[in-house]
Amino acid sequence: MRILIAEDEKKIAEFIRRGLKEEGYAADAVHNGPDALRLAEENPYDLLLLDVMLPGLDGVEVCRRLRGGGFSAPIMMLTARDRVEDKVKGLDSGANDYLTKPFAFEELLARVRALLRPRPAGEAAVLKAGRLELDLPAHKARLDGKPLELSAKEFSLLEYLVRNKGRAVTRTMIAEHVWDINFDSGTNVIDVYINYLRRKLEKGGAGGMIATVRGKGYRLSE
Amino acid sequence: MRILIAEDEKKIAEFIRRGLKEEGYAADAVHNGPDALRLAEENPYDLLLLDVMLPGLDGVEVCRRLRGGGFSAPIMMLTARDRVEDKVKGLDSGANDYLTKPFAFEELLARVRALLRPRPAGEAAVLKAGRLELDLPAHKARLDGKPLELSAKEFSLLEYLVRNKGRAVTRTMIAEHVWDINFDSGTNVIDVYINYLRRKLEKGGAGGMIATVRGKGYRLSE
């Protein structure tokens, strides 16, 4: 398993690299954004550890560009604590997981294992619902095999619906899982995004997949 | 299931109320201690969510008085984080559980479910009564396998009837569990909704499932 570490503090990078090596992973380290981008594009890494603060090009940006270029390996962002907005931006830009610094190496290891684990039965890398497919590592959606262009939020929302296909999910649940908002009753973002999704699905000839459950929320048909 | 929320911050109270409503609970909200005490004493709530900080009379005190007065429904205290002593006082005063704010709504929900479930894990996800099926997670009703279009209230009412199939349920019971009203206000909503249900069942060829028990209420045949 090959892992790329992008972290500007060399001591930390080296610390992680050694630890991963001891666990049997092949790990490289780079210390700035452009290098991270170049190496990740040119080599078949299985996982990318990406610090948010990187000279030259920050982690979120590296992530965005890689995903834009079709990079499909899982990405884990590293971010300073009390920077929740980073977390949100990171996930929005296509990261699969995030970890706040400082962290226990054990925890990093556990998450790395989780991301690299050849999906233990029941947890597929590709979610399906009828004619719809969501490739999670690559953050790509397909309808009848044809790619569906979705923004990061649209993807997250659809992912949540697909994970709960056949079940009615409430707006509150959606808000918590997709938006990270806890206390806000005055927004209609969810309705708006449902509308976006319906429109795109409709254009792909799959209208009617998302049903409204009046007074509750929405339900994706299987 | 009827829940009383006592929380002085109106936005939070409303958020909780809405979320619980989406889950099919009938919830009322009050914003101060005395109101909480009065409503809880006068109405048959199944659960009480009680913030510690309440104007007029704090949550711990409300809890103590209710318990002193024989109030038997479970009480869950809400408290600001880093106020551990509140937790202790809360539990001492007769609360069944506590939750620190801020919290994820889902956690609240999980605990609410736990407190309201007298019989652990004994609940089926799909309720049945003769040719009728209620798929709770999907929030869908079927008759002979064919979908039955029901509004939220209709669904709740039917759910209550199915849970009590074979038994006669009084209007008062229905009012208390399905609506959040006391059956004193001279309303006939229940009759009206029974009528709606009968009509829809009739159209699906299952007339006569809901029998009138004169002078008492209604009964759903098995």
Added chain:
DNA sequence: CCGGCACCATGCGAATACTGATAGCCGAGG
């Protein structure tokens, strides 16, 4: 057997709540 009464069914309609849809604001990225 019959009248009266309490109880119940049902149609109608007003008020309300919920949803869908669109337009526009804002900030970040290029």
Added chain:
DNA sequence: CCTCGGCTATCAGTATTCGCATGGTGCCGG
């Protein structure tokens, strides 16, 4: 400076909820 994603604000259409009024039905005492 333009574009795009994310979001807010708003409005109209419609389903839902519920009160009211009318008429029906079963039950009881006489």
